[in-house]
Amino acid sequence: MDTTAFLRWLQGMMTEKNASHKKRIIRFQNSQDFRRFVHEWSEMKASVSSLQSVRQMGIIQAISCPIPDDQPHRRFDGRVWVENDKRIRIHTATQRASAPDKGIPWGVSHIKAPQAWSTTTGHKIKIGVVDTGVDFSHPDLRQSLARGINLLNRSLLPHDDNGHGTHIAGTIAAANQLQGMIGVAPRSSIHPIKAFDHNGSAYVSDIILAIEWCVRNRMNIINMSFGMKTRSKALLSAVTNATNAGIIIVASSGNDGKRRAIDYPARYPQTISVGATNRLRRIAPFSNRGIYIDIYAPGDKITSAWLKGKYHEMSGTSMATSHVSGAVALLLAKQPDLSPNEVKAILRRSMQPLKGKRSPRVTGEIDIAKMLQASDR
Incomplete structure (x- = not known):
């Protein structure tokens, strides 16, 4: 998986105007993809304010963040699963x-x-x-x-x-x-x-x-x-x-x-x-x-x-x-x-x-x- 492209896509989604953002949980199917993503995200988040609202959940190889589109796996080849981050x-x-x-x-x-x-x-x-x-x-x-x-x-x-x-x-x-x-x-x-x-x-x-x-x-x-x-x-x-x-x-x-x-x-x-x-x-x-x-x-x-x-x-x-x-x-x-x-x-x-x-x-x-x-x- 191209985690750099995924990070760019995520940044675009999170800053998209005129869209209703909902909190989502995005889980990585591959542990290497998740580790690469966390590494790149850690380096970028200090300089990119929109990425600071991403939270990582290592226990399930996932992140949570507000995005308008809950189907990123269409673009990323089934390498991630998405679900709504529901209220409890x-x-x-x-x-x-x-x-x-x-x-x-x-x-x-x-x-x-x-x-x-x-x-x-x-x-x-x-x-x-x-x-x-x-x-x-x-x-x-x-x-x-x-x-x-x-x-x-x-x-x-x-x-x-x-x-x-x-x-x-x-x-x-x-x-x-x-x-x-x-x-x-x-x-x-x-x-x-x-x-x-x-x-x-x-x-x-x-x-x-x-x-x-x-x-x-x-x-x-x-x-x-x-x-x-x-x-x-x-x-x-x-x-x-x-x-x-x-x-x-x-x-x-x-x-x-x-x-x-x-x-x-x-x-x-x-x-x-x-x-x-x-x-x-x-x-x-x-x-x-x-x-x-x-x-x-x-x-x-x-x-x-x-x-x-x-x-x-x-x-x-x-x-x-x-x-x-x-x-x-x-x-x-x-x-x-x-x-x-x-x-x-x-x-x-x-x-x-x-x-x-x-x-x-x-x-x-x-x-x-x-x-x-x-x-x-």
Whole structure:
């Protein structure tokens, strides 16, 4: 492939006037083409302002950039694939301010996390929370936060300007025994990756860059409390590469109350897909359900950390996902060499049956005591 010609074409496309530019993901089929392109682009971008908005995603040999034409492979001999860089949103059904759930929140207690703390607290397990960032000053999270990244502005810390990411982090790893709340795995480390803006919206390319950061920084778990309706080959490729690197990806199924469909990336078989239950161990009305769900967890009326040191009650499959990420952290702290497939198999054979006549018989709710027993077999 003539990467110099491709770079010139790209520059022309990006500066084309009177055209509606859309963000696209362009993937190179050949790794040598990609490396050559990155080398030439690196040398040119300082002097060509339009090329500075190109972002490279080495994990899938791709770039993202705004161009009007989504068919460059017509000119470049099928050497590149193109897809729209779609929007993706955090999964929240409802939220309201609430008093702190002092001590152990109901969901943490319900899945029997406290019974495991004498043997495992998630120590040394690194969890990449791809979300809206985190409130670094929250007293319940200060002991639990480690280095992260702000993909929207790399010169800033991944500060949360929405609240969702702080809520997720609290359920996973809050550790303030005396005054505040305790999460599922209080000695695990949260690495906040800000990929979502204050409205809870991101591009697929932001998620891919987040996954790439998690692989490079050797996360054990990635929490993905977000989703979209359409599949993305680029996102699937990133998820596959992360799973092949041994990272367990936990993803929320969505809040549409659907019986036969769940959102992506939870629908990809490489992830652990999570549905939400309530205090009665019934599937929450808002939760997607059906054969694509791997496990259910508490997601209805969950109180956790919020901005400015406060607390919020939220409902959604996002909240269920953070319970499962914490549970997997407890498991990995005991048995760090488990593969993603082995973790999923342990979860499946240790679930509590759900309540309700129409509840599935195959998939149940997470039970940490049973999960740890099953892992010893």
